[in-house]
Structure formats: structure tokens, C-alpha cells
Amino acid sequence: MSASLINTEVKPFNATAFHAGKFVAVSDADLKGKWSVVFFYPADFTFVCPTELGDLADNYAEFKKLGVEIYAVSTDTHFTHKAWHDTSETIGKIQYPMVGDPTGTISRNFGVMIEEAGLAERGTFVIDPQGKIQIIEVNAGGIGRDAAELLRKVKAAQYVASHPGEVCPAKWKEGDATLAPSLDLVGKI
Numbered sequence: 001m002s003a004s005l006i007n008t009e010v011k012p013f014n015a016t017a018f019h020a021g022k023f024v025a026v027s028d029a030d031l032k033g034k035w036s037v038v039f040f041y042p043a044d045f046t047f048v049c050p051t052e053l054g055d056l057a058d059n060y061a062e063f064k065k066l067g068v069e070i071y072a073v074s075t076d077t078h079f080t081h082k083a084w085h086d087t088s089e090t091i092g093k094i095q096y097p098m099v100g101d102p103t104g105t106i107s108r109n110f111g112v113m114i115e116e117a118g119l120a121e122r123g124t125f126v127i128d129p130q131g132k133i134q135i136i137e138v139n140a141g142g143i144g145r146d147a148a149e150l151l152r153k154v155k156a157a158q159y160v161a162s163h164p165g166e167v168c169p170a171k172w173k174e175g176d177a178t179l180a181p182s183l184d185l186v187g188k189i
Contacts (some may be wrong), residue, residue, distance in 0.1 A: 005125075005133045009107040010038075017097035018081040026071065026099050032131040035068040035158065037150065040112050040120040043092075044084040046077045048144045052122075054090040059147040068154055070096040075119055077102045112138060124150060125131070126157055134161075 012029045017026045030122070037057065041049040051073055056063075063070055074081075078100035084091045085098065099106065101120070104158040107113035112123035124145060126135035134157045139145060156168040159178070 003091065005111060005136060008129050008133070010127060010133065012188075013071075013098050013106045013109055015101060015106060016078040017099040018078045018085060019097035020095070023078050023082075026097055026098065029124040030069075031071075031127050033129055035066065035129060035135065035154065036072045037063065037068060037154065038106075038110065038125040038127065039070060039072045040123040040125075041074050042078050042114075042117075042119040042122070042141060042182075043074055045088075045161040048122075048142065049074075050088060050090045051070065052144050053094060055145075055147040056150075057090075057093045057095065060095055061150060062151055063154070064106060066151075066154060066158065071099050072096060073101050073106055075101050075104055075107060075113075080183050100130065126150075126154055128157070128161060146161075 010031050012028045013026065014027045016091065017024050018097060041052060042097040043049065047134070051090060054071055060070065078098070080100035086092070101107055103115050104118065107120040110123060110125055112121040114121060117175070120144065122143065124135070124137040125133050128134050135153050137145070138159060152173060155174050156172050159168060160166065163178070166180055168178055
């Protein structure tokens with residue numbers, strides 16, 4: 001990524017996802033009006049990916065309580081997502097949409113396409129209800145992500161969005177004190 005995508009609007013895309021036992025259309029319009037997590041991973045039927053997607057599935061109810069939808073995206077097709085869902089116990093518990101990106105359009109839009117491999121990096125994007133990217137995290141292929149940490153970040157993003165003038169310090173958790181940046185705080189933290 002050369003230029004930061006923070007606070008930029010999600011670029012247009014149209015795709016097909018496997019969700020709730022059927023194939024459904026998903027587009028950038030679906031990312032507006034609510035909080036969303038777009039969770040890129042390299043490929044179905046791999047090693048680290050199912051552990052991450054299973055972790056998200058185990059925490060999905062918590063994301064839903066926050067009004068957040070998760071969209072898992074890889075460059076596989078929606079047909080492959082269905083086959084993986086039907087054959088893996090871990091992936092079978094997923095209730096969020098699994099989006100196919102065989103052309104790489106969505107992966108390129110978010111700047112996570114590994115061109116020489118035709119696969120997406122491990123990119124996590126939190127999108128606000130206006131369709132703007134608020135959090136970006138990209139991990140190397142061998143480093144799995146943690147749904148509990150993602151939940152904490154989403155709560156912080158939602159808190160800051162609903163409390164103008166306040167910011168969440170390091171390790172902030174729901175209910176912790178926040179900061180109100182001002183001249184009085186300079187040099188005192």
C-alpha cells in the first residue's frame with residue numbers, strides 16, 4: 001500500500017458470497033449503514049486460514065451484538081467457499097458471508113493483492129457506517145489474527161465515532177477511561 005486507505009471510502013465492487021446455505025450478491029453498498037469487517041485471507045483449504053475464520057466464527061455473536069457484519073474474502077470462488085464449508089468442521093460453523101474474489105478486484109481495491117501469487121494478504125479492514133475505512137491491519141502469511149483483539153479495536157472505533165473529542169489510549173477496553181486531547185495534556189502523559 002503506497003497511500004493510506006484510512007478514512008477513504010470503500011471502492012465499488014460486486015461479488016458473490018456463500019452465506020447461510022446459498023449464494024448471495026455482495027457489493028460495496030452492503031458495507032454502508034452499519035459497521036463492517038472485511039477480513040481477507042490467502043486461500044481456502046489451507047492451514048492458518050481456518051484457525052482465523054474459526055476464531056471469528058466463535059466470536060461472531062459478539063460482533064453481531066455490536067451491529068458489525070463480517071465479510072471473509074479470498075480469491076477463491078463462492079463455489080469453493082461452499083465446498084470448504086461443507087467439508088470442514090471448523091468452516092462449517094461460519095455464519096458470516098464468505099465472499100469470492102476470483103478476479104482479485106476486491107483484493108486490489110483494498111491494496112492486499114499479492115500479484116505474483118494471485119492471493120490476498122492477511123488484511124483486516126474495519127469500515128464505519130459511512131463506508132470509510134477506520135482500521136487497517138495486514139499480517140505476513142504465517143501470522144494468524146485474534147478475533148478478541150479485533151473486537152477490542154472495533155469497540156474503540158465505535159466509541160471514538162460516537163464520542164467526538166475523545167480518543168482511546170493504548171490497551172483501551174470498554175469501560176476504561178479515555179482521553180480528551182487538549183493543550184493541557186501536552187507533555188503530561
